[in-house]
Amino acid sequence: MAVESTALRQLAEVTPNYRIAPHNIEAEQALLGAILVNNEAFYRVSDFLEPNHFFEPVHQKIYDTARGLIRGNKVATPITLKTFLPPDVDIAGLSVSQYLARLAAEATTVINASDYGRTVYDLAIRRDLIRIGEDMVNAAFDAPVDFAPRDQIEESERRLYEIAEVGRYGGGFQKFETALTTAIDMAARAYQRDGKLSGLASGLRDLDNKMGGLQASDLIIVAGRPGMGKTALATNIAYNVARAYVGQTKPDGHMETVNGGIVGFFSVEMSAEQLATRIVAEQSGIPSSTIRRGGINERDFERIKDVAIELQHLPLFIDETGGLSVAQLAARARRLKRQRGLDLIVIDYIQLLSGSSKRASENRVQEVTEITTSLKALAKELNVPIMALSQLSRQVESRDDKRPQLSDLRESGSIEQDADVVMFVYREEYYLSNKEPRPGSDEHLKWQTEMASVHGKAEIIIGKQRHGPTGTVNVQFEGATTRFSNLAHDMQPIEGPDAF
Secondary structure, eight states: OHHHHHHHHHHHHHSOOOOOOOOOHHHHHHHHHHHHHOGGGGGGTTTTOOGGGOSSHHHHHHHHHHHHHHHTTOOOOHHHHGGGSOTTOOBTTBOHHHHHHHHHHTOOOGGGHHHHHHHHHHHHHHHHHHHHHHHHHHHHHHOOTTOOHHHHHHHHHHHHHHHHHSSOSOOSOOOHHHHHHHHHHHHHHHHHSGGGOSSBOOSOHHHHHHHTSBOTTOEEEEEOOTTSOHHHHHHHHHHHHHHTOEEEEOTTSOEEEEESOOEEEEESSSOHHHHHHHHHHHHHOOOHHHHHHTOOOHHHHHHHHHHHHHHTTSOEEEEOOSSOBHHHHHHHHHHHHHHTOOSEEEEEOGGGOBOOHHHHHHOHHHHHHHHHHHHHHHHHHHTSOEEEEEOBOGGGGGSSSOOOOGGGBTTHHHHHHHOSEEEEEEOHHHHHHTTOOOTTSHHHHHHHHHHHHHTTEEEEEEEEETTEEEEEEEEEEETTTTEEEEOOTTSOOOEEEEEO
């Protein structure tokens, strides 16, 4: 007997302890009963509860059928439902008609319906988390050779973030009073920000006046031909936003941005070191070429050191990974927002990103369409502005007036459609400097006069803006340090037609 007891004990020790996924059949039954007794209960849970959130398959079918009837302006009762359910189903020894009658007889009140709905939903989320965990384990065990661990991490992060963001209890109609309070809060925050703007201040006064700052959830395209300074404009704005950052701790312990913002810079083209050198040059006034050649004196080095001390604590995070897919970029942006916070994303540049392998195998235009659509969705999802740089086609060079237009965007259809703002960087000085006539000629004197009028100036042409005017803003551009700054007040921006 003792041997038998020992054997049973050893068997129990090695037998796995199987666990059933979390669920609450009673809560599901109470909710379904409430819906069958009073269809009004359905509207308490319809905005967040789906049939697949129920654990019991029969309950999934009952809820889905009831949902279809109610949304079709019909009554969902045990009598009307049984017509659409298999009559030969045995549910714990009960027929379909008997089970539906039992649900209605033991129903909870309509008032409690939303609470039971949240219970069912929360347990479904737990089951989803378990599935993701199991998939992670299985994928790690059986991963193919070409499936890198980093890809698995990013895919798992995407699925987790999807669960966190989709299907929340909120949503639906809200009282105008609530919307009004939100609008007043936005105005209060704008009053506290630099420049009294509703969006993030770019640091360029006239540009901010025309755009109201960089607006949350906007996809902002900055385009230009090589040499125009689009990367310089992006780094200038990223620096200005990060430098102005002020945060405060909320009662729940989270940091809230009061002014400026935390910036995530995806430098697909340049290395982090090159980008840092650019910003140091912009802020110190010492050309980056001089810094790279080592042609600096002790005074210059002290200036660079002072700038470096100021820069090292900026909330500016750089990802220099080349060949990023838009899915990888999104996963890293979500991670940064979760871990450090995020108020602005800068991408240099769109044409160096890749879409899914399926789209890439079709054609480039469809791939760019996927990229821009994904970036716009990411801006809305994270509620931050995304500034993405883009190339222009060579057709600009064939025109006499080389100021870019929307049609000059490469793969322009999707970029123009998905973007909330499209701005072009244009410098007449760049083109004029390449047309220098023979020195001493009358043409050369005319050329010198024209060069003097455009020297150190650039145009930011707003070709599209969903919620504001289009037009041109004149700014100062220092070519040696690639720095954009405000022009004097007497140089007014060129106004263009409004486009809403």
